[in-house]
Amino acid sequence: MFENITKTLAGAAAVAVIGVTASAAEWRGWNIHVDGYPNTIAMDKFAELLPEKTNGEITLQMFHGGTLGSQPDAVEQVRAGALEIGNFNLGPIGPIVAEANVVSLPFVFKDVPHMFRVLDSEGGAAIAAGMAAKGLTPLAWYDAGARSFYNGDKAINTPADVQGMKVRVMNNDLFTGMIAQLGGNPSPMAFAEVYQALKTGVVDGAENNWPSYESTGHYEVAGYYSLSQHLIIPECICINTDAFNALSADMQAAVSEAAQESATLQRELWAAREAASRKAVEAGGVVVNEVADKAPFQDAMGPVYEAYFETNPSLRPLVELIQATE
Numbered sequence: 001m002f003e004n005i006t007k008t009l010a011g012a013a014a015v016a017v018i019g020v021t022a023s024a025a026e027w028r029g030w031n032i033h034v035d036g037y038p039n040t041i042a043m044d045k046f047a048e049l050l051p052e053k054t055n056g057e058i059t060l061q062m063f064h065g066g067t068l069g070s071q072p073d074a075v076e077q078v079r080a081g082a083l084e085i086g087n088f089n090l091g092p093i094g095p096i097v098a099e100a101n102v103v104s105l106p107f108v109f110k111d112v113p114h115m116f117r118v119l120d121s122e123g124g125a126a127i128a129a130g131m132a133a134k135g136l137t138p139l140a141w142y143d144a145g146a147r148s149f150y151n152g153d154k155a156i157n158t159p160a161d162v163q164g165m166k167v168r169v170m171n172n173d174l175f176t177g178m179i180a181q182l183g184g185n186p187s188p189m190a191f192a193e194v195y196q197a198l199k200t201g202v203v204d205g206a207e208n209n210w211p212s213y214e215s216t217g218h219y220e221v222a223g224y225y226s227l228s229q230h231l232i233i234p235e236c237i238c239i240n241t242d243a244f245n246a247l248s249a250d251m252q253a254a255v256s257e258a259a260q261e262s263a264t265l266q267r268e269l270w271a272a273r274e275a276a277s278r279k280a281v282e283a284g285g286v287v288v289n290e291v292a293d294k295a296p297f298q299d300a301m302g303p304v305y306e307a308y309f310e311t312n313p314s315l316r317p318l319v320e321l322i323q324a325t326e
Helices: 002-023 038-053 071-080 098-104 112-119 122-133 173-181 191-200 210-215 241-245 249-283 295-300 302-311 313-324
Strands: 025-030 058-063 085-089 136-142 147-151 166-169 185-188 205-208 224-231 235-240 287-290
Touching: 025 038, 025 071, 038 058, 038 085, 038 235, 038 249, 058 249, 071 085, 071 136, 071 235, 085 136, 098 122, 098 173, 098 313, 112 122, 122 136, 122 313, 136 241, 136 249, 166 173, 166 191, 173 185, 173 224, 173 302, 191 205, 205 224, 210 249, 235 241, 235 249, 249 287, 302 313
Parallel strands: 025 058, 025 085, 166 185, 166 205, 224 287
Antiparallel strands: 085 235, 136 235, 147 205, 147 224
16 A cells, blocks of 8 residues: 555656746847847846746747847747747837837937836837737836937038938838938948948948947047937847747746846946947047037927838827827
8 A cells, every 4th residue: 555655646746847848938039249248148047037037937049140030030039939038129020010219210219218217118118019919928018229420521410411321220221211301312231241341341330338339440440420319229138929928927027037137237338338339449540529519409300200201101190109208
C-alpha cells in the first residue's frame, strides 16, 4: 500500500513539474542598438526584471544589434508572434498604424516633456489602442530625443536654408513631405548608407538626434548641426498583442511594471548620453546653432498636415488633442 501511495505521489509531482514547465514562457526580443547604448542597457534590464516580477514564469532573451533582421522585418515578426518583444521607433510603424503616424507629423510636439505628457494621457491611449489592433501592444515609451538637421555646408536658420538641399530622411511620406515643403529634395535611404552618402555628396545633409549623430561619426562629414527639433518621435517596448492578451491580469501587470521600470532607466541614460554626445561633437569642432524662430518652419508644414488629414480624416481630433495638451 505504501508503495502504491509513493507511486501516486511521485506521479502527481511529475505532472506538477510538467505543468510548471509547460506554462513557463521563454520570450525572444529584438533591438537594433549596439552594446552600451541606453536602449540596449534598458532592454537588458527589462529582461532581468521579467522573471523577478513574474516569479520565473516569463523569461526574455534579448537579441541586440539587429541580429534578427531589420526593424521592418522585426515589426512583422512581432505582429505575427514569431517574436514576442521589440524595441521599436514609431517612425517606421507609422505606415502600418495610422494612429502611430501622428507622432511623425513635423512639429506636432512642442518638446520632449510635452511628448511624454501626451503619451501618458488620452492621446497616448488612442495611439496604443491603434497599435494593439495591428498586433503591437506598447508596454512603455522610450526617449529617442529630438531630431534636428545637419549638413556640411552651413547653419540652417530658416526654410530658405534648406532650399535645394538633398536631405536623407527615413522612408515615410510625412518625412519626405516635410523636406519637400521646405524646398529641399528628400532622399530616403538605409541608415547604414548615410555616412558614405554625406562624405561623397550623394546627399547634402540628414537629420537625427545627438547620440546617433555622434555615434555614427556623421559629425565628421557634416559639421553643422541646427537645432530645428522638427521631429520628436518616441520608441516603445512592444509586445505581440495576442501574447499579452493571453496573460492573466496579474501577469500583464507584472510585465507592464517591468517595462515601466526599464523605461525610467532608459530615459535617465538617454539624458546623460545626449549631453555627452553634444559635448563630444562640439569638442570635435561642430558648429551648433539654435533655430531662433521655428514659426516659418511650422507654417510651411500646412500642406503636409492637410495631406495627412485627407487620407486620415478621423485622426484630426487626435492631432488637435495632442496640440491642445499642455
